[in-house]
Amino acid sequence: xxxxxxxxxxxxxxxxxxxxxxxxxxxxxxxxxxxxxxxxxxxxxxxxxxxxxxxxxxxxxxxxxxxxxxxxxxxxxxxxxxxxxxxxxxxxxxxxxxxxxxxxxxxxxxxxxxxxxxxxxxxxxxxxxxxxxxxxxxxxxxxxxxxxxxxxxxxxxxxxxxxxxxxxxxxxxxxxxxxxxxxx
Amino acid sequence: xxxxxxxxxxxxxxxxxxxxxxxxxxxxxxxxxxxxxxxxxxxxxxxxxxxxxxxxxxxxxxxxxxxxxxxxxxxxxxxxxxxxxxxxxxxxxxxxxxxxxxxxxxxxxxxxxxxxxxxxxxxxxxxxxxxxxxxxxxxxxxxxxxxxxx
Numbered sequence: 001x002x003x004x005x006x007x008x009x010x011x012x013x014x015x016x017x018x019x020x021x022x023x024x025x026x027x028x029x030x031x032x033x034x035x036x037x038x039x040x041x042x043x044x045x046x047x048x049x050x051x052x053x054x055x056x057x058x059x060x061x062x063x064x065x066x067x068x069x070x071x072x073x074x075x076x077x078x079x080x081x082x083x084x085x086x087x088x089x090x091x092x093x094x095x096x097x098x099x100x101x102x103x104x105x106x107x108x109x110x111x112x113x114x115x116x117x118x119x120x121x122x123x124x125x126x127x128x129x130x131x132x133x134x135x136x137x138x139x140x141x142x143x144x145x146x147x148x149x150x151x152x153x154x155x156x157x158x159x160x161x162x163x164x165x166x167x168x169x170x171x172x173x174x175x176x177x178x179x180x181x182x183x184x
Numbered sequence: 185x186x187x188x189x190x191x192x193x194x195x196x197x198x199x200x201x202x203x204x205x206x207x208x209x210x211x212x213x214x215x216x217x218x219x220x221x222x223x224x225x226x227x228x229x230x231x232x233x234x235x236x237x238x239x240x241x242x243x244x245x246x247x248x249x250x251x252x253x254x255x256x257x258x259x260x261x262x263x264x265x266x267x268x269x270x271x272x273x274x275x276x277x278x279x280x281x282x283x284x285x286x287x288x289x290x291x292x293x294x295x296x297x298x299x300x301x302x303x304x305x306x307x308x309x310x311x312x313x314x315x316x317x318x319x320x321x322x323x324x325x326x327x328x329x330x331x332x333x334x
Contacts, residue, residue, distance in 0.1 A: 016217060020214060023213040027205055031209065035203060044209075045206065048213065049209070049291065050314050050331055053219060053331035055216075056216050056217060056220050057316070057331060082234065082333075109198045109202055123195050126195075127193075127196040127199065128196070129196060131192075156191060159195075
């Protein structure tokens, strides 16, 4: 599989397959970021669309094509903050869908749904396929690159313990260690 | 496959069931590629009264019309956005002043207009959502503004 830098170079030469590969690689990451701001599906869709349109407009200007994933993540964060600043949407957007999950049929889903937002975002970003690089994870989570490895280990360890029923209440337990504080 | 990778695979599957990425989001990302105009000069957002730009904000307060400034090499575009929930009106000025054909691009099509000799333009009935302005100058060169959401 081609690396992101090469995909950018190919897309500059009008290679639509390379663009599709970039979309495939980073749409999940961007969705995770938008959802971490508690944006509804419509706003999330608009934010992500804007991030892609911005990438198209400056595809030929990107100085570090290898860093395209981190650039997309930073752009999405900025656009999410702008959306929150402007307030909730006033119109139906790209999509409009209720936030409620369809149904939950096994323990892991139940567990993930009950986790604090920050923790859920971290796991979701780490679970992207193909896996994001540490630099991309750092940009998606807005944490220093040096803390990515320890964060990953801590989150997976905690999740395993919860799956095994070793830790008490999911919401509170996870909040201490993986929540919105500054344990990084 | 390590245990971690296996667990992450299960997490991925669980999120795909809990909160899947809507197909429309993917489709919009694929369609974005068609907006590419590498030959045009890019004017980037440099100020936005709605906030959130790196260069600082405060062109005007949060109430009243939204003012935005785009700056490119050798040109500036200032716009004012007004309108109701579904449709916006975009009025503005291209500097240095020049008559130009103007196309306001949005995800579902485009709206055309003209800038007069003073570089002034008014574009009614722009659908709310992402937009980008394209100016085609008399010498056939073009300027595009960065995509913004109005």
